[in-house]
Amino acid sequence: MFGVRHRMSRLMDDFFMPSPYFRSESTAWNWNPSVDIYNEDDSIVLKAELPGIDKDNINIDVKDRVLTLKGERSSDNEVKEDSYYRREMSFGKFERRFSLPDHVDPDDIKADYKDGILRIEIPKPETEQPKQISVH
Numbered sequence: 208m209f210g211v212r213h214r215m216s217r218l219m220d221d222f223f224m225p226s227p228y229f230r231s232e233s234t235a236w237n238w239n240p241s242v243d244i245y246n247e248d249d250s251i252v253l254k255a256e257l258p259g260i261d262k263d264n265i266n267i268d269v270k271d272r273v274l275t276l277k278g279e280r281s282s283d284n285e286v287k288e289d290s291y292y293r294r295e296m297s298f299g300k301f302e303r304r305f306s307l308p309d310h311v312d313p314d315d316i317k318a319d320y321k322d323g324i325l326r327i328e329i330p331k332p333e334t335e336q337p338k339q340i341s342v343h
Contacts, residue, residue, distance in 0.1 A: 238280075238297035238298070238299065238301055239301050239302075239303055240255045240256050240257050240276075240301060240303065241255070241256045242254065242255045242256075242276075242303060242305075244305070247328075249330060249331055250328045250329055250330050250331055251308070251328075251329045251331060252326065252327070252328055252329070253274075253276075253305065253326075253327040253329065254324055254325065254326050254327075255276060255303070255324070255325040255327075256323065256324060257278065257280075257320070257323055257324070257325050258323035259280055259296075259323065260278055260279070260280045260323070262320045264278045264279050264280070264281075265277075265278040265320065265325060266278060267316075267318055267327065269307070269311075269313040269316065272306060272307045272308075272309070272311070273304050273305070273306060273307065274304070274305045274306075274307055274316070274327070274329070275302065275303070275304050275305075276302070276303045276304075276305070276325070276327075277300070277301060277302040277303070278300070278301060279299065279300045279301070280297070280298045280299065280301075281298060282298040282299075307329065308331070308332060309332065310332035310333075311329060311330070311332055312330070312332075315330045316328065316329050316330070
């Protein structure tokens with residue numbers, strides 16, 4: 208009974224969440240880079256894994272408090288398609304969007320790309336504090 212239940216569970220998992228080890232031709236062109244976002248003292252840092260991508264193929268735009276990261280990784284044209292035993296590396300266009308906090312100045316955002324890792328540093332906006340006015 209356990210074996211049947213296990214096989215049915217796996218069948219449903221494969222249907223709703225296909226195994227990362229099986230890629231059809233159509234899924235090889237659909238991918239999104241992994242991203243970590245974390246706080247530092249004066250900034251929010253976004254790090255994206257973009258191995259094998261030339262920095263000229265990476266675009267970062269900011270509009271209406273949304274940071275858009277897009278680009279493209281080209282396929283390896285040196286190897287003939289019928290020479291592959293297995294092909295798991297993804298390629299093609301990608302696009303990710305991230306909401307920014309209020310009052311972020313897009314001119315202060317910095318980006319650096321090194322060893323396949325894109326690091327975007329977004330300065331935290333200064334909190335609006337009430338101004339004390341002294342009475343003379």
